[in-house]
Amino acid sequence: MTELVICGNCIDELERLSPESADLIFADPPYWMRVDGVLKRVEGTDFDGCQDGWDQFESLGDYEAFTESWLRGCCRVLKPSGSIWVIGGMQCIYTIGAIMQRLGFWFINDVIWHKRNPTPNFMGTRLNNSHETLLWAAKSKKAKYTFNYRTAKELNDENVTADEYAKGMRRQLGSVWRFPVCSGAERLRDESGQKLHSTQKPAELLHRIIAISSKLGDLVLDPFGGTMTTGAEAKRLGRQYIMIERDERYCEYGRQRLEAVRFEDAPIARAIYDQKPIRVTMEEMLAKRVFVPGEAFYMRSGEAVATLDKTGKLWLSGELLDMHTSAARARRVKAKRINGFDYWYVIRDGARVSISELREAYRESLASDDPLAGDAQ
Numbered sequence: 001m002t003e004l005v006i007c008g009n010c011i012d013e014l015e016r017l018s019p020e021s022a023d024l025i026f027a028d029p030p031y032w033m034r035v036d037g038v039l040k041r042v043e044g045t046d047f048d049g050c051q052d053g054w055d056q057f058e059s060l061g062d063y064e065a066f067t068e069s070w071l072r073g074c075c076r077v078l079k080p081s082g083s084i085w086v087i088g089g090m091q092c093i094y095t096i097g098a099i100m101q102r103l104g105f106w107f108i109n110d111v112i113w114h115k116r117n118p119t120p121n122f123m124g125t126r127l128n129n130s131h132e133t134l135l136w137a138a139k140s141k142k143a144k145y146t147f148n149y150r151t152a153k154e155l156n157d158e159n160v161t162a163d164e165y166a167k168g169m170r171r172q173l174g175s176v177w178r179f180p181v182c183s184g185a186e187r188l189r190d191e192s193g194q195k196l197h198s199t200q201k202p203a204e205l206l207h208r209i210i211a212i213s214s215k216l217g218d219l220v221l222d223p224f225g226g227t228m229t230t231g232a233e234a235k236r237l238g239r240q241y242i243m244i245e246r247d248e249r250y251c252e253y254g255r256q257r258l259e260a261v262r263f264e265d266a267p268i269a270r271a272i273y274d275q276k277p278i279r280v281t282m283e284e285m286l287a288k289r290v291f292v293p294g295e296a297f298y299m300r301s302g303e304a305v306a307t308l309d310k311t312g313k314l315w316l317s318g319e320l321l322d323m324h325t326s327a328a329r330a331r332r333v334k335a336k337r338i339n340g341f342d343y344w345y346v347i348r349d350g351a352r353v354s355i356s357e358l359r360e361a362y363r364e365s366l367a368s369d370d371p372l373a374g375d376a377q
Contacts, residue, residue, distance in 0.1 A: 001240055002219060002240040002241065003231075003235065003240065004241070004242045004243070005225065005228065005245065005251055005254060005258070006242065006243065006244045006245070007245060007246065007247075007248055007251040008244065009246050010070055010073070010223035010244045011066075011069045011070050013223075013244045014073030014074065014076070014077055014223060014244070015073060015076075017221075017242070019076050019077060020076075020077070020078065020079045020080065021077055021219060022074075022078050022079060022082055022219050022220070022221040022242070023079055023081070023146070023214055023215070023218035023219050023220065024082055024083060024084075024085075024146075024210065024213055024214040024218060024219075024220045024221070024239075025074050025077070025078055025082065025084040025085070025221045026085045026086075026087075026206065026209060026210075026221075026222050026230050027070070027074065027084065027085070027086045027087070027222065027223055027224060028086075028087050028199070028201060028222070028224050028230075029067065029070065029086070029088070029092070029096070029224050030057075030066075030092075031088055031089045031091050031092045031199075032056075032057050032063045032091060032092055060095070064095060067092075067095060067096055067099050068099050068102075070223055071099055071100060071103055071105075072103060073223070075103055075104070075105070075139065077221060079139075080139055080140070080143055080144075081144050081145060081146070082138075082139060082143075082146075083108065083137065083139075083145040083146065083213050084105065084136075084137050084138075084139075085134055085135070085136050085137075085209050085213070086100070086135045086137075087113070087132055087134045087135075087201070088132065088133060088135075089129075089132050090133075093132075093135065096135070097135055100135065100137055104139070104140060105139065106137055106138045106139070106140055106141040107135060107136070107137050108137060108138055108145070108147075109136045110133055110134065110135055110136070110175065111133070111134040111135075111136060111175045111176070111177060112131050112133060112176045112177065113131055113132045113133070113134060113179060114130060114131050114176055114177065114178045114179075115130050115131060115132070115179070115180065115181050116178055116179065116180040116181075117180045117181055117183070118130035118131075118181070134209075136213070145213070146213055146214055146218075147213060148211065148212045148213070148215075148273070148274045149172075149212075149274060150271075150273035150274045151211055151212055151268060151271045151273050151274055152172075152173035152208075152211075152212040153170040153171065153172060153173060154170055154267075154273050155208055155211060155212065156170055156171055156172070156173040156174075158174075158178065159171055177205070177208065179202050179204050179205050180202065181202065182201060186200075186202065186203060187200055188200060188227045188253055188257065190249075190253070196227060196249075196250070196253055197226050197227045197250060200227045200229065201226075201229050202229075203229055203232065203233055206229050206230050206233040207233045207236070210230075210233050210234055210237050210239060211237055211268050211269070211271070214237075214239055215271060216237075216238045216239070216270050216271070217239065218240065219239070219240045220234040220239045220240065220241045221241070221242045221244075222242075222243050222244065223244045224244070224245065225243030225244055225250065225251070225254060226254070227250060227253065227254055227257065228243050228245075228250075228254030228255075228257050228258055230243065231243045231254070231258050232257055232258060235258060235261045236261055236262070236263065236264050236269075237263075237264070237268070237269045238265070238269045238270075277360075277363055278363045278366050280359060280362060280363060280366070281312065282313075282323070283312045285312075285362055288362065290362050291308055291346065291355070292308070293309060293310040294307060294308065295307070295308050295346060295347075296308075296346070296347070297314055297323075297344045297345070297346060297355075298344070298345040298346065298347070298352055299330055299331070299344075299345070300343065300345060300352075302352070305330050306326055306330065306344075313326075314326040314344075316329055316330060317329075322337075322340075323340030323341075323344060324337040324338060326340065327339070327340040327342075327343045327344060330343070331343060340355075341354075341355055341359060342356060346358070
């Protein structure tokens with residue numbers, strides 16, 4: 001299990017890592033945040049961009065050369081089946097995106113992180129800067145990257161009513177994500193109580209990215225480790241991680257943070273929602289006595305309209321049909337076939353039971369290595 005914090009320059013350290021070893025990369029590079037004029041924070045103090053040494057560059061050419069160097073390193077380390085997320089503000093994201101395209105990365109999505117609590121611009125000289133942009137890309141156009149689609153739906157609690165959410169109703173996750181900026185107890189502070197890092201990202205943002213675009217046990221790489229939020233969420237979700245960070249102070253505090261994190265085993269971490277069910281056939285279930293030849297198949301309304309044949313097909317009005325065609329016929333719908341597992345019932349212990357429920361019970365028995373012996377009536 002790789003859990004590694006490397007203190008060093010990311011361009012040099014990326015060259016030392018094994019090629020095609022990372023399943024997922026998250027990069028929060030220097031934004032080279034240039035601010036002209038005076039902007040005000042909520043409490044009235046001046047906001048003049050990021051003054052940390054790691055965010056200072058001499059020129060656009062200097063920043064472009066730096067960006068291309070670390071992106072080339074990431075491209076070398078990323079698996080063909082991996083993907084990369086890069087976050088940036090308006091000052092840098094277009095520069096970064098153009099270089100990514102030039103290097104052959106294939107964009108999957110751009111995502112807007114809409115900040116619920118942005119810094120207002122009290123001077124009224126421009127729009128309130130209330131978002132940052134994330135670029136999600138694969139190594140090539142044909143890459144078979146990981147995307148846990150149903151897990152993403154499960155994490156989507158926006159545009160769903162409380163009643164719908166309670167009933168398990170989910171909608172496809174969109175490309176506008178609303179999270180507050182990192183603040184309060186979540187923000188790491190130094191020995192004097194001052195915030196440790198100027199641009200610490202919220203854990204919720206990294207949790208979502210790692211959960212939807214990697215698998216349990218995958219290796220997550222962050223070339224700009226900072227306060228190790230990526231590593232913390234990777235560890236929490238049962239992924240391996242390599243964090244690269246040049247600032248020794250960040251590394252020291254980050255290691256302490258990571259030591260306190262534990263794997264939280266949960267359906268989201270395992271992407272249970274995206275696991276494909278075990279494929280089973282009617283013939284197999286007949287052999288295991290989940291169903292028996294000659295038993296009646298019912299519609300939900302209660303009438304017995306079909307009889308199960310030893311082949312796994314159904315006799316309906318004198319014709320031997322597969323269960324999907326027979327379901328469409330029995331329901332008198334226009335479609336030639338509908339999913340029979342959604343409509344057919346059998347009798348068990350004097351009550352109608354969906355054949356879908358019996359199939360799921362059989363699948364669970366296979367998963368637990370405890371073969372089911374059905375007692376059909």
